[in-house]
Amino acid sequence: MTTTALDLTADVVIVGGGPAGTWAALTAAAAGADVLLLDKGYCGTSGPTASGGTGVWYVQPGPAAREKAMASREALGGHLQDRRWMARVLDQTYENMNRLEAEARYPFPVVDGVAHKRGLQGPEYMRRMRSWIKRAGVRVLDHSPVTELLVDPAGTVAGVRGHRRQHDTGYRVRASAAVLATGGCAFLSKALGCDVATGDGALYAAEAGAAMSGMEFSNSYAIAPAFTSVTKTAYYGFATFFHGDGTPLAGAGSQGGRSVIAQELLRTGTVLCQIDHATPEQQALMRSGQPNFFLTFDRLGINPFTDKFPVTLLLEGTVRGTGGIQIVDDDCATTVPGLYAAGDAATRELICGGFTGGGSHNSAWAMSSGTWAGGGAARFAAALGSSAVKRRLTGAGGVAVRPTGSRPFDGDPWAEAQDVLRRQVHPYDKNYLRHGDRLRPALSELDELWQRLRAGASADPAGTPRLRQAAAMVAHARWMYTSALARTESRGMARRQEFPGLDPAQHRRLTVGGLDELWVRPESLLAPRPELAVAS
Amino acid sequence: MIEVVSASRCVTCDVCIAVCPTNVFDRGAGGVPVIARQNDCQTCFMCEAHCPADALFVAPLTHPAPPDSPLRDEDHVTDTGLLGSYRKELGWGRGRKSGARTAVGPELGRARITPAPAQGE
Numbered sequence A: 001m002t003t004t005a006l007d008l009t010a011d012v013v014i015v016g017g018g019p020a021g022t023w024a025a026l027t028a029a030a031a032g033a034d035v036l037l038l039d040k041g042y043c044g045t046s047g048p049t050a051s052g053g054t055g056v057w058y059v060q061p062g063p064a065a066r067e068k069a070m071a072s073r074e075a076l077g078g079h080l081q082d083r084r085w086m087a088r089v090l091d092q093t094y095e096n097m098n099r100l101e102a103e104a105r106y107p108f109p110v111v112d113g114v115a116h117k118r119g120l121q122g123p124e125y126m127r128r129m130r131s132w133i134k135r136a137g138v139r140v141l142d143h144s145p146v147t148e149l150l151v152d153p154a155g156t157v158a159g160v161r162g163h164r165r166q167h168d169t170g171y172r173v174r175a176s177a178a179v180l181a182t183g184g185c186a187f188l189s190k191a192l193g194c195d196v197a198t199g200d201g202a203l204y205a206a207e208a209g210a211a212m213s214g215m216e217f218s219n220s221y222a223i224a225p226a227f228t229s230v231t232k233t234a235y236y237g238f239a240t241f242f243h244g245d246g247t248p249l250a251g252a253g254s255q256g257g258r259s260v261i262a263q264e265l266l267r268t269g270t271v272l273c274q275i276d277h278a279t280p281e282q283q284a285l286m287r288s289g290q291p292n293f294f295l296t297f298d299r300l301g302i303n304p305f306t307d308k309f310p311v312t313l314l315l316e317g318t319v320r321g322t323g324g325i326q327i328v329d330d331d332c333a334t335t336v337p338g339l340y341a342a343g344d345a346a347t348r349e350l351i352c353g354g355f356t357g358g359g360s361h362n363s364a365w366a367m368s369s370g371t372w373a374g375g376g377a378a379r380f381a382a383a384l385g386s387s388a389v390k391r392r393l394t395g396a397g398g399v400a401v402r403p404t405g406s407r408p409f410d411g412d413p414w415a416e417a418q419d420v421l422r423r424q425v426h427p428y429d430k431n432y433l434r435h436g437d438r439l440r441p442a443l444s445e446l447d448e449l450w451q452r453l454r455a456g457a458s459a460d461p462a463g464t465p466r467l468r469q470a471a472a473m474v475a476h477a478r479w480m481y482t483s484a485l486a487r488t489e490s491r492g493m494a495r496r497q498e499f500p501g502l503d504p505a506q507h508r509r510l511t512v513g514g515l516d517e518l519w520v521r522p523e524s525l526l527a528p529r530p531e532l533a534v535a536s
Numbered sequence B: 001m002i003e004v005v006s007a008s009r010c011v012t013c014d015v016c017i018a019v020c021p022t023n024v025f026d027r028g029a030g031g032v033p034v035i036a037r038q039n040d041c042q043t044c045f046m047c048e049a050h051c052p053a054d055a056l057f058v059a060p061l062t063h064p065a066p067p068d069s070p071l072r073d074e075d076h077v078t079d080t081g082l083l084g085s086y087r088k089e090l091g092w093g094r095g096r097k098s099g100a101r102t103a104v105g106p107e108l109g110r111a112r113i114t115p116a117p118a119q120g121e
């Protein structure tokens, strides 16, 4: 294994410096903890929020507005949400957004004399979060992917290990508590800002004994102009979609008609789009609202309002899906002592149910769950006190760090994982338009690959982070398909072609876990709800 | 993907090397960064936004631009005003007003669904 060149200590270690990680760091530091934040990339630019920006679930207090906000996506989410959690997130988001204005001086637009807080421009938001946490005394190490958790003999999380890629040295952090805020998993689809989101945290949590929840809701695909990365989808609500020959593609739409686009792409490979239903005033507002939406068009010489341009759908998996690490209390603790999860790394079912959290809920969840996880981790660390430094540390990592077999992987494990994920996870007829007859063989191939990776894959210290990413994506895909197969109905975004309807007997969340052998278990049935609907 | 590093504009500040989330750049001779791992580029435009000298240009494609593409040509992206355009829209840089101040999009109603063509069309 890596010779540990850098030995660090912290009360709380935060893995990932997107919105969830930075809010966690801020809260833990404010509680008096000594905080170290580690990012695979760069805290301030890394992750989809930094490059994409987010609409935010910012709702004025007041029962009528709050009731409307909570009810808005309940049916789409298959009524798997929890009202108490929604109310908590609305409260916490309201507070955090107001703090962003007052304490981080975020330059919110002012409309009719009132600051407009329903959105955050990504680069501005995350650069401010970085300087804010630094002012609060948080230490930040960039380009330092965490590769595994460290545990004490009782199985309590006691630190992390990783690699500083711009210095080519390993590091070890002894910590009293850890927060996983590594984002979701978008399978290196090159969706905007998502290539750092490879599900690492979920793998590490599972290795320490945590489970996942909502993993069947992981088939989010976003519209982008063909061969480009900008998966900003809001303005496609003003669009018309066409067949390759220019005739309208009936039923296609960015919400409630995306599967029609997927079917046509599968059938012919081409779907055209024109944003032809926006007035000149709306067009101008789009440009100031989301300048990055226009980067692609301006640079390719496309006028999206008057030209028909080809579009594609890029896999965003659990980034705009809702599955992730199961959390068990109001502090976003996992089932593993000392380990907390926040943002896309955690399940968002509690507020999203089975519907996408994109557009507003995810950003609210990231800042709220981050705040809670950071506070919980600081309290855990304080309770542990100085006994933390005496613990014996063991690496919890398995696949790609401690092979179980006697012979090395036969072939290039990274290339093979990419190939299997390309064929069995990205395609619209596998993960999006799901059918058991296609899910089962896909899952077997992923299982087989996992067994081989587990037995033989390994790399030198510099290559380990990448191989762990590959393994994390394969693990992710297996949890996704195992849950998808267990849900024999269509609820939220988890639809099955052979089970098109809702089954009231399946009105409950699914927990999935395991690494070599997977298991899936239904939680208890939720109270019945009226007007159940299926999302598109 | 990242396509252009303007050696004449670059002030060798290393910012792009630090901020690129996927570690695409290396420090080159004389301090001007080189695109060392273009395949890892996720086309996120972050390096361009943070470069204080408007020395970087990211083509919006998720694959390398073809050799004869104007998107690889520093003169073309300079003359068309594309170089530095994202930073300008963000309102970053001395004397500029933050673009976040005016970032209010249109009200989003229900997304439109493409209707079937009218009968007989």
Ligand SMILES: Cc1cc2nc3c(=O)[nH]c(=O)nc-3n(C[C@H](O)[C@H](O)[C@H](O)COP(=O)(O)OP(=O)(O)OC[C@H]3O[C@@H](n4cnc5c(N)ncnc54)[C@H](O)[C@@H]3O)c2cc1C
Binding pocket: A015, A016, A017, A018, A019, A020, A021, A038, A039, A040, A041, A042, A043, A046, A047, A048, A049, A050, A052, A053, A054, A055, A056, A057, A144, A145, A146, A147, A181, A182, A183, A184, A191, A192, A194, A196, A197, A198, A200, A201, A230, A231, A232, A316, A319, A320, A342, A343, A344, A345, A357, A358, A359, A360, A361, A362, A363, A364, A366, B021
């Ligand atoms: C194009 C796009 C637009 C979106 N728009 C909206 C919107 O309008 N509204 C909304 O609510 N949501 C939106 N979302 C979703 C939203 O961006 C995410 O929910 C949000 O970014 C989650 O924040 P996070 O902090 O959990 O994770 P991320 O922002 O993904 O950050 C994770 C961080 O962890 C780091 N990391 C990963 N692995 C490791 C490791 N092994 N070691 C160390 N660090 C690691 C990464 O480098 C990254 O910095 C959008 C998503 C996309 C892709």
Ligand code: SF4
Binding pocket: B005, B006, B009, B010, B011, B012, B013, B014, B015, B016, B017, B031, B032, B033, B050, B051, B052, B053, B054, B055, B056
């Ligand atoms: S950020 Fe710009 S000026 Fe600084 S090193 Fe990179 S290219 Fe040169």
Ligand code: SF4
Binding pocket: B001, B002, B019, B020, B021, B022, B023, B024, B040, B041, B042, B043, B044, B045, B046, B047, B048, B058
């Ligand atoms: S576009 Fe993004 S990923 Fe590509 S070089 Fe620039 S910062 Fe790095």
